[in-house]
Amino acid sequence: MSEIQQATAGGSSLVERLDALYEYDREPVAKNKLHGWGTFIAMFAGEHVAGTEFVLGPLMVMHGVSAVDFFVGLLIGNVLAVLSWALFCAPVAVKTRLTIYWQLRKICGPYLTVAYSAFYAVILCLLAGAMVSVAVTAISIPFGIPNPDYVAGDTIPTLPWMFLALIVGVVIAALAVLGFDKIAHFSKICAPWMVLVFFSAGLAVLADLGATGFSDFWTIASEKIFTGVPIGGNSKYTIWHVIGFAWLCNATQHIGMSDVTIFRYAKDWKQGFASAFGMFLGHYMAWIASGILCAAFLAEGFTNPQPGNIALFGAGMAGLISVVIAGWTTANPTLYRAGLAIQVATPNWKRWKVTFLAGAFMIVTACIPAVNAYLDRIIGYYGLFFMPLGAFIFVDVWIFPKIGLESDYAEKNNILLSWPAAVAWMASFFIMLFFYGKDNFPWLTEALGQQPPWLASINADLMFMIAPEWILSVLLYIGLSYIQQQKR
């Protein structure tokens, strides 16, 4: 692959449009705009206690995680996530004080940055759809509309359910067109209440499972909640799955570095530890609570533990309201950001058209029950996909100056597409995908036939790929960058 040199100042209208979109954020944040701990604590606590927490706890129960694996695995995975924010993401953000867009632009060149934006837009639409789906599982209950049960074979919801998803999706898209500042504020107001709703709902149904005091908790957790036995034909998850998932589910944000955009406002890199409030309230307490709710719901003889159903079961109307708000307040900014990213490729379209286009994709996604049933897989794929770019930023900022390589090489040499970054990104992702797919994609298993013993001995789940992919992408990027810079 050859380097593409920028021929003229106006070499690409696509790149110019993207630059113009992020023009406001081109300069590093000024000192008088920096924020203290409180801002980051509130932001993380608000963003990570969301509608999808009602999905992920039950997924762990359905995959037969044992109590020890769940509690210890989540502890380790969440600590790794916090350390990733604090030791990888925040120090880079505080050093450069640039958004992820400009950081990638300097290192990888504008073409890869456009590709990143496009892929990210698709993923954001998908996630917004999952959140709409979560909200509709609650709204459907007062109308007596059954929620789709993927485990029982529902591949699409009923028409009335899809109609509700359409209404909710249109409302969310309309609000996203109007901007999301007020909704972002509203979601912060919801945060303290939402944390308590999760806790209260989980605690209230513990008695249904036979607990008579807190001393019973571990026995009940081991024997009736996290039993270690998968439900409904799901695969068995071990402690490694839990650690990997707790760490990987926000990999794009921490080791993938997209949260440099947030932490560039931090006074000190140590404020990266504020992420602990999001992890341990949202991805620890809330997942435990929703897992308890799921187990108690199933123990009562009900089936289909959808977010709306289990929230109603544990907290009544307050639970239903929390699911609607949690889905809505997180879907809205997600869709807004997706619209921003898509706008790059649709130059003559008005913002409202772009946002409604993203909204249409979001509504279609919301009507596919498999998305929530496989939400952990989807999050795993996109985490692995975007993570190498964060590794390149880390290497470029911290390692290149120490080994005599030039940082921000693409920007300094007017390179539109950094081939070391492109090759290292795709190679590390597809190599990892191959090791996962050889046992999990039937077409690939069949194509490979009899695997050699060394290959057959590698049984790697998506969740186990984080560290190997990071190391591989770093080694490839350093090696290829060395070749690139020696040539010149």
Add this chain to the structure above:
Amino acid sequence: MKTLLKILSLIGLVLTLLPSFLVFYDVIDMATHFNLMGVGVILWFGSAPFWMKGPSLE
């Protein structure tokens, strides 16, 4: 006025949290727990937006 709103918000949060302990220790039933949490929702959202400022990075 702001103090009153803050007190109402606090009561809303207490009504969201406390009933679950009372259910757990079999002092109240689930229906009462649901109703008290519902009152908590009304108190919280009826008061918090008027005094609580959301931090913003813009």
